[in-house]
Every structure is written in structure tokens, then in C-alpha cells.
Amino acid sequence: MTKVSGRLDPNNGEAVRAFIAENTRCLAPPLVPEILLYLAEESVPIWQKTEEELGEMNVPPPYWAFAWAGGQALARYMLDNPHLVAGRHVLDLGAGSGLTAIAAMKAGAISVLATDIDLFALAATELNAALNDVKVSTTAEDLLAGAPQGFDLILVGDLFYERALAERVTRYIEAAVANGALVLIGDPQRNYFPKGRFECAADYRVPVTRELEDAEIKNSAVWRLG
Structure with missing residues (x-):
């Protein structure tokens, strides 16, 4: 090393x-x-x-x-509904392990850009993409600071855990929808999840660890905007 x-x-x-x-x-x-x-x-x-x-x-x-509840739910939903992903250019916000980015590629996305401010997350995404034999591009650029461009599907997995971040993500995805994008969100309604703003597309019971969550099964949903 x-x-x-x-x-x-x-x-x-x-x-x-x-x-x-x-x-x-x-x-x-x-x-x-x-x-x-x-x-x-x-x-x-x-x-x-x-x-x-x-x-x-x-x-x-x-x-x-870790594979968080919202990310697992979103990945499952895309793999089960590939028609929502196939042929699209995808942006994965806050990629973490890269789980949802990888699922999007497996569901038929043309391309996926995974973004995260944590360089370890980007390295994990690259490593995990190779492990699953898919290609995912990565960037540490703060895309939330600009206008959404070039993506017709945006993924948000478990990002509503901090107020400031939640507000920035919400502004960004609403602007993306106004530009014609579809937004898919995997979230167990964390503290700053904007209730009443999105349409619930599916519900899941996600096995997790008590070391990270408050239960061994976390109820999580996939929400859509656009």
C-alpha cells in the first residue's frame, strides 16, 4: 500500500x-x-x-x-424495474459504496456517473464496479452547486440525514425534474426527508444491522419525482 x-x-x-x-x-x-x-x-x-x-x-x-437501507431498496427497485433505467444517462448522488450505481448499470443504463465528496467512497465505488464487471465513472465535484445537466435519471440513496444536505439535494432534484429528468429516491424517511414531496413507488423491509440502525429490519421505500 x-x-x-x-x-x-x-x-x-x-x-x-x-x-x-x-x-x-x-x-x-x-x-x-x-x-x-x-x-x-x-x-x-x-x-x-x-x-x-x-x-x-x-x-x-x-x-x-455499508449497504444502507435506502440504497438497498433503490437498487432492488431498479433491478426489478429495468424499463425505468434502460437507455438512460444516470447520475448517482452520494454514491457511498456504489451499490445503486452498479444496480443502474446492471439494469441497462447507458452510463452512470457516481458522485461523492468522500474519496474513499469513490475508490469503493470503482472497486465494487470492477467486482461486478460494470463500468461506472466517478467524480468528487460538488455537482449540487450547479445546475443539473446531461442526466435523465438521478438516483438519491439515503441522503436525507443532515438538514443542509437534504435542502441542497431537494433543490437540485427539483431543478432536474423541471429539466425533464426522472428522480428515484431510496430512503427510510430519515430525519430530514421532505415528507409529502415525492410519490411512493415501492415499500421494502430491508435486513440491516443494529450497529447502524435502530432495528434489524428497516422499513424503506423508493420514491419518485418526475
Whole structure:
């Protein structure tokens, strides 16, 4: 593993991908057994290991190391309804592990761009895409700061957990719909989910871990806008 000054360099994609592979296992999310991901089985060890390798404290939680309920629901919905995805250019906001981006490609998308501000998430997405033999492009650019362009399907998996982020995402996807895009959202109605704004397309009972959630089964839905 390549390091800078004895530490893992988050800008070195090869080194980060090696770190992820070494500290996770290839597992299939319970609701989406067709897809394999490099996932952590516990949150604290992978979080501590990330801080140790980076030589920093208070690094962001390793969202990329888990298949969250909203993402699993959204991935399942796309695989079961490929007609909503096939032939489209797709943007995956807040890609995390890349689960929904991979599911979109498997459902027949022409292209998928996965965006995340966490470089570990982008590395995990690239690693997981290769594991599933699909091609997903990635970017760390904050696309929420601009106008939606070039995408006719936008995916939002479990992003309504912080107020400021939820407000930015909502503004962005509403602008995208005004430009003709379809938006699919996987979310168990987190704290800042904008209730009453979206149409419920499907409900799922998603097996999760109590280490991350408040129950072993998390009720999650797929919502659509546009």
C-alpha cells in the first residue's frame, strides 16, 4: 500500500482501493444478492482503522463500507424495474459504496456517473464496479452547486440525514425534474426527508444491522419525482 509520510494518501486511488480490499469482505447486501460489495461487518473497527491510516481524528464515518437501507431498496427497485433505467444517462448522488450505481448499470443504463465528496467512497465505488464487471465513472465535484445537466435519471440513496444536505439535494432534484429528468429516491424517511414531496413507488423491509440502525429490519421505500 502506497503511503505519504507513513500515512495513507486519500488522493492515491490505488492505495485507497488496496486499503478497502484489505479491511472489508466481499458480501452481498441481503436485499440485492445479485451484487457483491466490499463491506465492513462492524462500523467501529473500520472507522478506527481509517483514522489510524490517515493519521487523523474525527474523519467522516465510513458510509462507503455499508449497504444502507435506502440504497438497498433503490437498487432492488431498479433491478426489478429495468424499463425505468434502460437507455438512460444516470447520475448517482452520494454514491457511498456504489451499490445503486452498479444496480443502474446492471439494469441497462447507458452510463452512470457516481458522485461523492468522500474519496474513499469513490475508490469503493470503482472497486465494487470492477467486482461486478460494470463500468461506472466517478467524480468528487460538488455537482449540487450547479445546475443539473446531461442526466435523465438521478438516483438519491439515503441522503436525507443532515438538514443542509437534504435542502441542497431537494433543490437540485427539483431543478432536474423541471429539466425533464426522472428522480428515484431510496430512503427510510430519515430525519430530514421532505415528507409529502415525492410519490411512493415501492415499500421494502430491508435486513440491516443494529450497529447502524435502530432495528434489524428497516422499513424503506423508493420514491419518485418526475
